[in-house]
Amino acid sequence: MWHPVGELPARVYWRRRVVVLAVVLALLGGVGWLAFSLLSARDGGASASDGAEAVPEPALERVVPSLTAVATPDPPPVAETVAEPPVAAPDPVPGGPCTDDMITLEVRTPGSVPVGSKPTFELAVANVAAVPCVRALDKGLQEIVMLDSAGNRVWGSNDCFPEASSDPRTLAPGEVVTVPLVWGGLTSEPTCSAPRVNPxxxxxxxxxxxxxxxxxxxxxxxV
Structure with missing residues (x-):
């Protein structure tokens, strides 16, 4: 086999054998490269498929949880406020004191008087409660004051001639007590030290x- 015999020189046969060997080696190399390529393609597709299924989690989400993963506590229930019923005022006691809400007070005037005259005013006290009650009508507790259109004090009934008395009155329901009071027609102030003139x-x-x-x-x- 290694010593060819023929009519041609020996180098011709050796050259042919080298060519055949080279062709065989080339075929084997091509088959091997093709098999390697197929195997690589299959492994690469499997790797890509695995990579598509398992995406690595970002590092920030591993440190900071998402909002949907954080459990927020429910707000505490709002307590319903129950309105307490208003406390009814106690009924007036018959024969007890007349409180301010049991009486009305009115000052009555002539309406129009000449300057320098001495008109009489009336202090009217009425019991508007359903029971009789007692109210002190002492002179020292009564007072009428006069104000001008600007709200300045012009005269007061207790400025120069204050009076003192003790006069508890029992007022029947609906009863009106009228106390007269005369004005001297002059101005005054609480100390009664300023000159008194006609307004x-x-x-x-x-x-x-x-x-x-x-x-x-x-x-x-x-007028």
Missing amino acids: PPGSYLLRARLDTKVSPDATLTL
Whole structure:
């Protein structure tokens, strides 16, 4: 086999054998490369498939949990407030004291008087409760003041001639007690030390007080 015999020179036969051997080696190498390529392609597809199924979790999500994973506590239930019923005021006791809400107070005037005259005003106290009650009508607890249109004090019934008395009255339901009070027609102030003069013509307000009860304002016009 290794010593060819023939009519041709020996180098010709050796050259042919080398060519055949090279062709065989080339075929084997091609088959091997093809098999390797197929195996690589199959492994690469499997790796890509595995990579598509398992995506690595970002590092930030491994440290900070997502909002959906954080359990937020439910807000505490709001307690319902139950409105307490209003406390009813106790019924007036017959023969007890007349409180301010059991009486009305009114100052009555002639409406219009000349400057320098001495009109008489009336302090009217009425029991508007359903039971009789007692109210002190002492002179020291009664007062009428006069104010001008700007709200300045012009005169007060207790400024220069204060009086003292003790006069508890039992007022029947609906009863009205009227106390007269004369105005000297002059201005005054609480110390009665300022000169007293006739106020000028115009509109004035009169406001009465019986201890802690105050009346609505009444009008008086000096002409």
